[in-house]
Amino acid sequence: MTIDFATSALLAIDVQNDFCPAYTAVSGENRPPGALAVTKGEEVIPPLNALGEGLVHAGARLIATQDWHPPGHVSFASAHPGKQAGDILDLPGVGSQVLWPDHGVQGSLGAAFHDRFNLHRASLILRKGFRQNLDSYSAFFENDRKTPTGLDGFLRGLAITTLIVGGLATDYCVLYSVLDAVYLGYETLVVVDAVRGVGYPEGSVERAFQAMEEAGVSLVDAKEIGRNL
Numbered sequence: 001m002t003i004d005f006a007t008s009a010l011l012a013i014d015v016q017n018d019f020c021p022a023y024t025a026v027s028g029e030n031r032p033p034g035a036l037a038v039t040k041g042e043e044v045i046p047p048l049n050a051l052g053e054g055l056v057h058a059g060a061r062l063i064a065t066q067d068w069h070p071p072g073h074v075s076f077a078s079a080h081p082g083k084q085a086g087d088i089l090d091l092p093g094v095g096s097q098v099l100w101p102d103h104g105v106q107g108s109l110g111a112a113f114h115d116r117f118n119l120h121r122a123s124l125i126l127r128k129g130f131r132q133n134l135d136s137y138s139a140f141f142e143n144d145r146k147t148p149t150g151l152d153g154f155l156r157g158l159a160i161t162t163l164i165v166g167g168l169a170t171d172y173c174v175l176y177s178v179l180d181a182v183y184l185g186y187e188t189l190v191v192v193d194a195v196r197g198v199g200y201p202e203g204s205v206e207r208a209f210q211a212m213e214e215a216g217v218s219l220v221d222a223k224e225i226g227r228n229l
C-alpha cells in the first residue's frame with residue numbers, strides 16, 4: 001500500500017460526546033453516557049489523534065464532521081408522538097428513518113466534540129443534519145441522497161483524491177459517508193480500529209463492513225497507515 005498524503009484527507013466522523021459512553025464536562029466532572037452512546041465509542045480517539053498528527057505532518061488534511069441537529073429534529077423519536085427510539089418510520093422522499101433518542105442538539109454538551117479528541121490541526125469542521133426535516137448520516141449528502149453538504153466541493157478544490165476514514169458510528173455515519181465517497185470517485189480507506197458501531201438493528205455492523213468491502217473500500221488498521229508515514 002502506498003498513499004500520497006499530499007492528496008489525502010483523514011475524515012473523522014462524529015467524535016462527539018453523545019456517541020461516547022464516557023466523557024467529561026469542560027469542568028472535568030464525569031458525565032452519564034452520551035444520549036446515543038456507541039459501545040466503546042471513545043476508543044476511536046487515540047488512533048484518530050495519532051493519525052491526525054502524523055497525516056497532517058505528512059501533508060494531508062484533517063477534516064471532522066459534527067452531527068448538529070436542531071431541537072425537535074425529525075430523527076428524534078421525541079418529535080413523533082407515540083414513537084420510541086428504535087422505531088423505524090417511512091419518510092416521504094427519504095425512505096426509512098430510524099428514530100433515535102435526542103442527540104447532537106446544536107450547542108449542547110452532548111453535541112460537542114469529545115474533549116480528548118484533538119482537533120487543533122483540523123482544517124474543516126463540517127456540520128450536518130441541521131435541517132429540521134431531513135437527517136444526514138453521510139458527510140457528503142443528506143438522507144434525501146441529493147442535498148450536498150459541500151464536502152465534495154471542498155475536497156475537489158484542494159485536489160484531494162484519497163480519504164482515510166474513522167469515527168462513529170460504523171453502521172451509520174461512517175458507512176454512508178464511505179459509500180458516498182466511493183460513489184464520488186475517492187479512493188477510500190476505512191481504519192477498522194478507529195471505528196465503532198451502534199449494532200442496531202442486530203447485525204448492522206457486520207453488514208456495514210461487508211457493504212464497504214463490496215463497494216471497493218480498503219479496510220486497514222491504523223498501523224498500516226502509520227507504516228507509510
Ligand code: VGL
Nearest residue numbers: 014067168169172173174
Ligand atoms: C449517527 C445515528 C444518528 C452517527 C448520527 O453519527 O453514526 N447515528 N445520528
Ligand code: ZN
Nearest residue numbers: 067075104129
Ligand atoms: Zn444524528
